[in-house]
Amino acid sequence: MKALYSLCLVLFILPGSIKGKKHQLYVVDGNKGDDSNSGENSHHAFKTIQRCVDKLMIGQPGDQCRIREGRYHEVIYINGLTGIEGSPFVITGFEDEIPIWDGTIPIQPEQWDLDEETGICSATIDQDIIALFLDDDLLTAARWPNALWSDKTVFNNSFWGHCAEDSTPGNLIDDGRAGLAESGIDATGAMAILNIGSYITWSRPVLHHEPGSNSFTYNHDMSENHWNKVHNQYYFEAHLGLLDIPGEWFYDMNTKKLYVIPPSGDCPDPSTTSLRGRTEDYGLDITNSTWVTLSNLTFFGAGLTAHSIEGIHSHIDEITIDSVQLKFPSSSRRMLGDYEPPPSQFYVIAKATVEHHEKVFGRVSVINCTVEGSEGNPLAYAGNNCYIHNNYFGYNDWTCVLDTNYASIHGDGEGNEFSRNNLYFNGNSVGFRPGYFTTVKENHIWGQNSGEIQNDGASFQVGVPSQPGVHVINNWIHDTPKSAVRFDGGGQHMGFNGEVGHNVAWKSGGIVIKGDNHTIVNNLAMDKDREERCSLCVIYKLRHDAVIENNNTIVLNNGASLANGGIHVGTDGDSWPMGGKIVENNLSDMEIKNYMVDPDNWDFRPLEDGALNNGTEVKGPYQPGFSLTYWIPGRRLYKTSTPVPPSDSSVSYLRDAVMFLEAHDFDDHEFYLGTDESSVDSATLDDNEFQYSLQDGNVFMLPDLSPNTQYFWKVDTRWGEYHYKGDVWNFITYE
Template identity: 30%
Template sequence: MLKKTCTFIALLIFTIGQAQSTYFVANQSEGGSDTNLGTITAPFATVNHALSQMIGGDTCYLRGGVYHEEILIDGFNGTSTTVITAYDNEFVRFDGTQEIQNNWTLHSGNIYKTTLTAPIWQLFVDSSRMVMARWPNAQFNDESAYSHDTWAEGIEPSSNNGFALVDSSIHDLGATGIDFTGAIGIMNVGSFKTWTQRILNHTPGTNNFVYDSVPNNGYRTKHHYYFFEGKLEFLDTVNEWFYDTTSHVIYLNMENGQNPNNNFIQGKVQDYAITMTNSSNVEISELYFFATTFKAQNCSDISIRNNHFSFPSCSKRMLQNLDKPLATQFGSTGSGNEVHNSILEKCLFEHTDGEAFRVYGNDNIIENNYLHHIDYTASELEFLMVTVNIKGDNNTFTKNTIHSTGASATIAPGNSSEVSYNDVTQTGSLQSDGAVHQGTSATVQNSNLHHNWIYQTPKYALRFDAPGGSPGAAGQHGKIHHNVVWSTNGIMVKGNHHYISHNTCFSNNGNGLIILDEDSSNDSTYIQNNIASKLSAHRQHHISLYPVPGFFDHNWNGYDMSPLSVSDVIDTITYIPLAGSSVIDAGIVIPQIPHTVVGTLPDIGAYEFGGIVWTAGADWSPNFFPWNDPTIVQDTSSASLNTVAAFNDEFLVYPNPFNETVTIESISNKTEQAIVSIYSSTGQLIGKTLLTNGKKSIDLHDLDQGVYWVNIQSESGSNQLKPIIKK
């Protein structure tokens, strides 16, 4: 009996020791203390202390508040998931800044100054990001920081690697009278590559300078752009700031000559709020990150879900540090540092200096995220310098929305990747060349690019391309199918043994579907069931001069259909074939490409008449910075379109009710672009279009009577949702 009792007690102790536990953390002002028990009524004050009490499978709930911790999650493993999350939808903010409460004194003109005790490398005034003092000037609040128009331009034939001659007719460097020696140059002298280099020699009044040369294999003799930071003399307009690393004095030029003593001012002092190492089965969810972010290495089966990252990364150029920005990272280089079998889902990434994020590892899923205003320098990025750099095998990038990016290429997908159901527009504003999807050599092999919307970008939409003298060098055995591409440089394909099928391409610059035959490319590629206003084996010229190689049949090619255009066979808003269109049942069954047939044979193009109306992009509307209470964020999925979003009206929608057409007009008469999406009352996307020049009329005469929703996503990132009624 005694033996059985001891066995029972031992089993009970073991069971209690293995039981999952729940811990709570709250700010000290809300009763948090690390001497507490970590319960909901007696919470800990720090997440790190909670982690010291936790084992794999435990949960840490964070009560609402602002947290400045640098958290280390190390060695958490187990069959159950360890969770760090906000409690009961409370607003939890990780903040990588410190408030600057110093007394400011007038320096000169409208410039104020104060002395700091610790360095900062990003500055916010009343939650608005300030501009590092620069020449030529640019602003964030008018989007000019994302335009090459605010960069100086070079005269390339008279320049070389290490020496630049500035085109004074565009921006006159000599007229500034400033000595640029010692300044920092953000040098886009590699077409699709940009470097941060030191200016070694400049004579005031001249338009040439010597700079620390860039790698010889990266320098190009075309498309030179640059701007400069790192000198107090550049501080000459509102919303600019400068930090002197020697004297520790910070200078600030406030708008309207304001005295900064009356404002809430914050400086960035942190790179990563959360670092995760040597762990598995960990979830981080429902958190907000301001001027800080997250990184993981040597982890597997981790989940980063439902988080908002605003201003997550920033270069330390203001501290005279020319290294690349420390961006959000899933893994890092080296086999022992990678992250595998993990998911990044339903997160917002906005206003970065540097990539949106980097992924190193295999079998990861990047799904249903929203990325906008990514990187205003595109300098010192990894690989080909892209918005999202993925290095590894079998990664999936799906259902993401991306717009307003600086880097020439948007997605470098890794090997054997799937890139699907993404909505991408307005990319690559700060570099030349490039593509939304940039596939090179090994990354093309077994890649699957399908069901994407890519539009309104000066770059190629999808590209299988790499320098070399053979199809193998450019990549082989890739699939590009069921994509809709308009107002881009089109789809360009090198290599061989591909399937290019069921794509819809129209209104592109030059040819919309380009199947190159150079270096013996594509003689065994299948090009079938595509709609293209212009399809050829050349970037610009007619198919009669450049016939398409490979197995080329059952396509609708505008070159052969004159005087018809794509709008005669499909609805260019919904992308669906028109009733009675010649593309219906005009395709061929392609066993290697999944396609649900309605009728006797597949339709040509990305959509099947009467079939599933698929949509692309994130299915939710983020709480863009400056954040509102999360409870009023409007979800644009079908589940919640019956509630009007709590956004400020920036656009008029009229007449309402309407008969045939509805007009969208910017109240402020701005010329910024906006994406206009029309939804049914059940949340099904009917179509989308682009508003330019502040006003657009949309023909909706084919709609039945009833209530619809128009969602307007402005270039600056705001959203407006309005009900409209068809009479």
């Protein structure tokens, strides 16, 4: 009894003891620190992040590692770090410094051998590498057909080989567009990247190919379910015989020899650290931890993962990743002969299976982060009530060789929010695939799979199990050959009870709704890539299916270039009417753009006397007339962004207003306008270019404009004592 009393006393006083203890703020300085120091201030800083993490592991919740600027080539595993609500453990940059968590090492051979004829520089190096960087930008693994990361042609299937229809699994025949036979290469031993599964891409070694031949073989040990002889495509990489243009490289792991053709034509200076090779998959791996925050860090050539593993005591919860930049976080190991998919190296999975097959979900938050140049998924996450907010994912996944997370961003779990994210020209055929009961709002997706390096897909693709309770609202999706929003299903396999509302989709494959009991309201869908296909498709019958879909769906107040229920198979181009129980006040008109203020310049306000404003309610997601607010989706920065009209636009000289996306934090926004760019750029409140300020709203009324004149404008941000100058945008007026 006495022992039990003592235990209860300890449990009672411990939380108060932790709360009262002063949090320890450790400092890491890779340039001036020493791991024998106390780490308690910048004058006695640790040298390594690992030493600081070791102190956190024996510290108290609320302790922090503050890392000074510099490059830190460390691989750190955190297991069992347990903070509490209000006092998480924190790993962050020191004050306003941004340290680099670096998965690369300098390449500094004693000398380079230059082949004057080919421009190839070669040298022996000490460690195997899986990616190569020059001046912190990615060089391209030697490949055929040629394409480069530097000009983003790697995202375009014009730089892939295409398969003839008489190709068979295991034996692909080039159709002649890329000219495999004429190339003269011997691809035997190269890695083939094979988009032969529609939305699935694999990598396999080339078993046999002869110079002058238009076919090659590989081991087809994968499914043939999605084999499509019309759309199959491929390219080769990771072979010395493919190294032929500036910006490419090859590494022979057997001889430890590196070959590179520098863009400048000169071999890299071995006395500098400008050439770097990637040696690590992850910089940081977290498991069995709760209430941990990472912030104000850059990961370069290194992944970041926080994940649950099987077992009741090994899951993660309340992991927050805030204002972290990941540059080239994922790289394959094909240069080392490993054809497996690259790991998802921004991987935050708070999901585990414990006893009796019970699932345990934690919560993760990813906010204000930037992910660029990931060869695999830029983000895969799982958990309940996760918050993925205000991030930028740009130019990721140019091979689309993935394991199972077939999307640029793959979500799992329940009750999550995916909001105010920018997805910009990512390669995968699917932009975002949500989990269950997910809110998908205020995102801006631009150019998803624009180079068609995969087939099928959609910018927002919602599978049948994920449709109940999903809300896809207030998003912009454009410049993609894929569907903007797609609810999957067909036949007896249907999803139910999803919402698609107040979205704008243009220059896309439109909005496609399968299933039943959905709510489809106030969307705009226009500029379909093929005029004969619907831009708003609320499916009534899907191709040859006998099942009628969307019997109980509500379809209200939408506007589309062409709205219907899908193609009526067996007729001469006829279509079904839109499915739905209540289908009212919708507009289907190929001239729909004429009923908006300036849709080509992202001003989707309906004209007051137009067809979008002639019903019982306004059709589409915007109201007519002038207002101080105009909703613009996407990531908010420290300064203003996303001008409407976009910079370099041509607009009517009668235009009434300009709009912009507000800064993340602000007290007011200041509007400047003039006809001289430098004057607008340097203008302050005392100059003639200053027009007026707004504390609320994001719409500025324009003064009278002259025709055939170029105007420059900016919107500065004031927040407390801070002043952030906006970019200078421009437009030209016409009569």
